[in-house]
Amino acid sequence: MIRTALLVAGKDLRIERRSRVLLWQVLPFGVMGLVLSGLALGPTHAGHSSAGPGLFYLVMLLVTLLMINRSRVIEGSVGTRTSVATLGLDPAGVFLGKALALAVELWVTGAVLLAGAVLVLHTALVGTLQALPSVVVILAALAAAGTLYGALSGGGQGPATLLPVLSLPAFAPLLIAGERSFSASLHGGGLWQWWVISIVALAAYLAVGILLYGVLEDS
Amino acid sequence: MIRTALLVAGKDLRIERRSRVLLWQVLPFGVMGLVLSGLALGPTHAGHSSAGPGLFYLVMLLVTLLMINRSRVIEGSVGTRTSVATLGLDPAGVFLGKALALAVELWVTGAVLLAGAVLVLHTALVGTLQALPSVVVILAALAAAGTLYGALSGGGQGPATLLPVLSLPAFAPLLIAGERSFSASLHGGGLWQWWVISIVALAAYLAVGILLYGVLEDS
Amino acid sequence: MKLLSQRLLGPVTLALLGLTFWLGLWVTPPDKAQGNLARLVYVHPAVAWVALYVSFGTATIASALYLWQRTRSMVMDRVAHCAMEVSVVFILLTLITGSIWGRPTWGVWWAWDARLTSTAILGVFALAYLALRRANDDPDLRARRAAVFAILAAINVPIIHFSVQWWKTLHQGATVFTSNRQLLIHGLMAWTLLISFLAFTLLFFWLLRARYRLEVLRSERYDVFVAEALAQRRREGVR
Amino acid sequence: MVTLRDAVVLVGGFPLLSGLNLELEAGTLSVVTGANGAGKTSLLRLIGGLVGLTSGSGRVSDIDLATGDLRELRRRVGWLGHEGSFYDDLSANENLAFAAKALARPTNEIAGVLDRVGLTSRASMPAKLLSAGQRRRLGLAWILLRRPALWLLDEPYASLDDEGRTFFDQLVGDVVESGATVLVSAHDPLRSSTLHPRTLTLAGGLVVGDRS
Amino acid sequence: MVTLRDAVVLVGGFPLLSGLNLELEAGTLSVVTGANGAGKTSLLRLIGGLVGLTSGSGRVSDIDLATGDLRELRRRVGWLGHEGSFYDDLSANENLAFAAKALARPTNEIAGVLDRVGLTSRASMPAKLLSAGQRRRLGLAWILLRRPALWLLDEPYASLDDEGRTFFDQLVGDVVESGATVLVSAHDPLRSSTLHPRTLTLAGGLVVGDRS
Numbered sequence A, B: 001m002i003r004t005a006l007l008v009a010g011k012d013l014r015i016e017r018r019s020r021v022l023l024w025q026v027l028p029f030g031v032m033g034l035v036l037s038g039l040a041l042g043p044t045h046a047g048h049s050s051a052g053p054g055l056f057y058l059v060m061l062l063v064t065l066l067m068i069n070r071s072r073v074i075e076g077s078v079g080t081r082t083s084v085a086t087l088g089l090d091p092a093g094v095f096l097g098k099a100l101a102l103a104v105e106l107w108v109t110g111a112v113l114l115a116g117a118v119l120v121l122h123t124a125l126v127g128t129l130q131a132l133p134s135v136v137v138i139l140a141a142l143a144a145a146g147t148l149y150g151a152l153s154g155g156g157q158g159p160a161t162l163l164p165v166l167s168l169p170a171f172a173p174l175l176i177a178g179e180r181s182f183s184a185s186l187h188g189g190g191l192w193q194w195w196v197i198s199i200v201a202l203a204a205y206l207a208v209g210i211l212l213y214g215v216l217e218d219s
Numbered sequence C: 001m002k003l004l005s006q007r008l009l010g011p012v013t014l015a016l017l018g019l020t021f022w023l024g025l026w027v028t029p030p031d032k033a034q035g036n037l038a039r040l041v042y043v044h045p046a047v048a049w050v051a052l053y054v055s056f057g058t059a060t061i062a063s064a065l066y067l068w069q070r071t072r073s074m075v076m077d078r079v080a081h082c083a084m085e086v087s088v089v090f091i092l093l094t095l096i097t098g099s100i101w102g103r104p105t106w107g108v109w110w111a112w113d114a115r116l117t118s119t120a121i122l123g124v125f126a127l128a129y130l131a132l133r134r135a136n137d138d139p140d141l142r143a144r145r146a147a148v149f150a151i152l153a154a155i156n157v158p159i160i161h162f163s164v165q166w167w168k169t170l171h172q173g174a175t176v177f178t179s180n181r182q183l184l185i186h187g188l189m190a191w192t193l194l195i196s197f198l199a200f201t202l203l204f205f206w207l208l209r210a211r212y213r214l215e216v217l218r219s220e221r222y223d224v225f226v227a228e229a230l231a232q233r234r235r236e237g238v239r
Numbered sequence D, E: 001m002v003t004l005r006d007a008v009v010l011v012g013g014f015p016l017l018s019g020l021n022l023e024l025e026a027g028t029l030s031v032v033t034g035a036n037g038a039g040k041t042s043l044l045r046l047i048g049g050l051v052g053l054t055s056g057s058g059r060v061s062d063i064d065l066a067t068g069d070l071r072e073l074r075r076r077v078g079w080l081g082h083e084g085s086f087y088d089d090l091s092a093n094e095n096l097a098f099a100a101k102a103l104a105r106p107t108n109e110i111a112g113v114l115d116r117v118g119l120t121s122r123a124s125m126p127a128k129l130l131s132a133g134q135r136r137r138l139g140l141a142w143i144l145l146r147r148p149a150l151w152l153l154d155e156p157y158a159s160l161d162d163e164g165r166t167f168f169d170q171l172v173g174d175v176v177e178s179g180a181t182v183l184v185s186a187h188d189p190l191r192s193s194t195l196h197p198r199t200l201t202l203a204g205g206l207v208v209g210d211r212s
């Protein structure tokens, strides 16, 4: 399983590195999203440092949707998926691998966006650093959930529009947990319950994925 | 040109009606987006009726991105685009047709989301009705700009991730104009300058599209 | 004559830049309200001017010339590309100098001011332009798409300029050149300011030329590469 | 009809065609053969105005490939490629109706065309559900409806069944007779004994053999 | 090796196979022919475990198609389809390395395999830039590397050039000799005179002809 996971993650990251989609397309989009949400809220709201966590996670959510889509597109056309199916890869490994690759990409994006939030949204630096571990966990959970929902909404170049509908309700709790724990590390307040929620969510999505991913793939 | 436009718009809307992507995937996404952004802002901000316009346009922006993508995907694979290229359709007509189809879809989505905003975000009903004409114009401008940027970011199933980066900066002024004029009709305030901006933007994007769309298509 | 002006471009730029710094840092007096910080006035407006008008403008004009059938040539495409790359640098410098100035005067590094935001958006436009170029392999198609995009992006420039008037916000209004064409700042400071504009404008053209030369070298290397590829492809047939 | 002089087509720095010379007369049938990767598809794409000429010169149907209006050229070309050539979500009927309307042709020819290519029973099924050979047939129908002056067919035999190939040969015979120019890329020789095509052999992006 | 009894495959309510009976022995070569839309591709997909059995029964390589582990079945199958069968963004080399690692095969065979299918000069180019025939060859290489017990090849001749077809015939001969089972769908008869395949004819989702 682990071997398959590493193989798949390596393949995804290699394609990503080759096409530089993350660097040139997703990161600018993220930064742009941050700036724009600031604008949409108007100067009064955005000036508030309190908007930082919410906006950060909102943008990360959009980035996740984009990246899940991308992660499905690189699996290629029907022909490719047929051939790969004949490799009989362990589905748990495939799931872990794709989730890992996605997580790595989200972490990179998250790091850049956090820096942006500190600079642009005046989010306090110390609090942001304190929030880092929880951000890492939440993004990993997003990656796991996203991979799962990506498979659910049908592999390949199918209707990419199905994904948001399916996954948003699942992402909502993650989003809330993330925002609250980020806010808590900024302004003080109970942290541990958000930690519990996010770690449980991560574990749950990983477990579901490992157990059920094979069921979701096209027969 | 008009004949081509109607032909193309008819084809796009027919495919859309057949696949029901709008009804089952985009609309739910929009509604969910509205609810989620409310959540992300936290109860204090979202309760405000003042957040309504901003969130409405933010969600419409995302819907637009999804729909542009979809509008490119239905143009099919390289083979299809090659064959269609041999029809020698007038590019200005193709642009108008695709923009028209997209605008129709955006209007439908916008109507539903406005109803949602009134219900969920406590946006005032009367002000919302007053804002309708400006919403119609802004969404049409979004559709025109979106079609243009869709072609810019490469036809077909190319890197769908490039689109947001290219188009978001251009959508920003539209977003602002829309949000301000919506807010103005809610709370009173100068309206005409936003009207000017949005109509000028619509006209400009239509003009650029009609003149330059042919230049953007794959040779 | 042409050769001479080309050879002089570098030294003159350096001299003018040096003159600007000397005048700005040592000769002119500190401002009454802002103290020594006001000396940023010799850098920030000039850099912003180059970013917005000179470099973005060059890129836009070159793009428009490319799109116009009669002046269409790869030279225009290349100029647009290089100017846009230099533009990224100057926009970044604008943001940085502005932020440095903003921290003590407004108390924050960044504010949701219309001009600041629109400048940042212009920066993203420039980056998106480069991303767009990367995403297209075919030189002709790439040139056409990039040119259209540059022109669409240029709409932002007047928005930035008038943003201070449309949204009455934090950023300085038109201080240097007012509508009645009367310089608000006088004497030595005005001269220093003028020289700074000149110096940074020349700096832009210097950088542009260097960047363009690099591109020409690249295209020469590409020609060699193509000749080799052609020969190799023809050999495939002989086999 | 077609004249190419030292035609070079570069894509991503790689020469698909490496200085090719070719002369095709109007109203003739020619077959291009050659090893995989020789440049057959690229040649057809160049002639159809679907890819630009990098250097050299060329004229197709009185349109200059370097300076002329490629859109006008494409409009005169019927193209059958390796891949599907229609909207996957529309049915055969709807696809052909779209093409007909785009070209201002009467739509009442569609039923007849579908019958000729043997797709009547699949006429209202989304094109993506068609089998490989049926897709080919739909591609043929799409050209048949248009009756262009220049037919460019990339491996038309591939995935057609026996009956389809016979039909194809007949069709090509008719078309050439009626004055259109047909250029076919193929790995198998045409089966019909009444067709006497000129056979061009490509290799390394050049014409290396020419036999009538 | 393969046993199908009254096999029905429904997709979207349409029967691709409509009660088909078939028996294939291990170590044999069979060719499936039939008109376009007869169900050849569907039959191959069923046997490869790539589409489910709706009713009837079937066993392939001792795995029951209705109740068995289809993933295990797929792992024993080599599949060459109409479409490309690899990651378009990776090079031929990288694609084969991925397959080799997934199957825990040594990666040092890759160079040899690429040489056999004649792709050495295109080994490090993204697969999406390959020509139609080169894609076919890469598909063959992908199977060659795996040496599965059951080869399912959907119109392997399509877009292969002369030399490629000769190579293919040789390869199939070798493979059958070494004990593998090969099922080919084709519209042209195999060219090699030393192969004596069993020929099955399909029509309407049924086997209507069987000739050795």
Ligand code: HEM
Binding pocket: C041, C044, C045, C048, C049, C052, C094, C095, C096, C097, C098, C099, C101, C102, C103, C105, C109, C110, C115, C116, C117, C119, C120, C160, C161, C162, C171, C172, C173, C174, C175, C176, C177
């Ligand atoms: C990140 C922050 C900032 C950004 C992005 C920014 C951007 C710009 C831009 C784009 C211009 C050129 C406008 C035009 O010519 O149309 C400009 C001019 C100028 N800026 Fe800033 N600026 C920033 C901060 C500041 C601060 C803090 C000050 C001083 C308190 C300042 C003072 C000026 C002045 C005096 C001009 C020349 C005005 C004129 O002549 O029109 N800027 N700035």
Ligand SMILES: Nc1ncnc2c1ncn2[C@@H]1O[C@H](COP(=O)(O)OP(=O)(O)OP(=O)(O)O)[C@@H](O)[C@H]1O
Binding pocket: D011, D012, D013, D014, D015, D016, D034, D035, D036, D037, D038, D039, D040, D041, D042, D043, E122, E125, E129, E130, E131, E132, E133, E134, E159, E161
């Ligand atoms: N960017 C590139 N770099 C290197 N080689 C390339 C590139 N793009 C295309 N090629 C090569 O160019 C050739 C394309 O030829 P083309 O598709 O015209 O061949 P063809 O004669 O139609 O072959 P087939 O019989 O296989 O269809 C192939 O050899 C392909 O490998």
Ligand SMILES: Nc1ncnc2c1ncn2[C@@H]1O[C@H](COP(=O)(O)OP(=O)(O)OP(=O)(O)O)[C@@H](O)[C@H]1O
Binding pocket: D122, D125, D129, D130, D131, D132, D133, D134, D159, D161, E011, E012, E013, E014, E015, E016, E034, E035, E036, E037, E038, E039, E040, E041, E042, E043
């Ligand atoms: N949902 C559907 N509704 C109606 N017909 C369908 C549907 N899905 C598939 N078909 C038909 O089922 C058949 C599929 O056959 P298959 O692809 O197996 O044919 P084939 O023998 O491989 O043909 P070819 O020689 O053209 O490749 C086609 O006739 C197709 O039109």
Ligand SMILES: [Mg+2]
Binding pocket: D040, D041, D042, D154, E131, E132, E133
């Ligand atoms: Mg070819």
Ligand SMILES: [Mg+2]
Binding pocket: D131, D132, D133, E040, E041, E042, E154
């Ligand atoms: Mg088939």
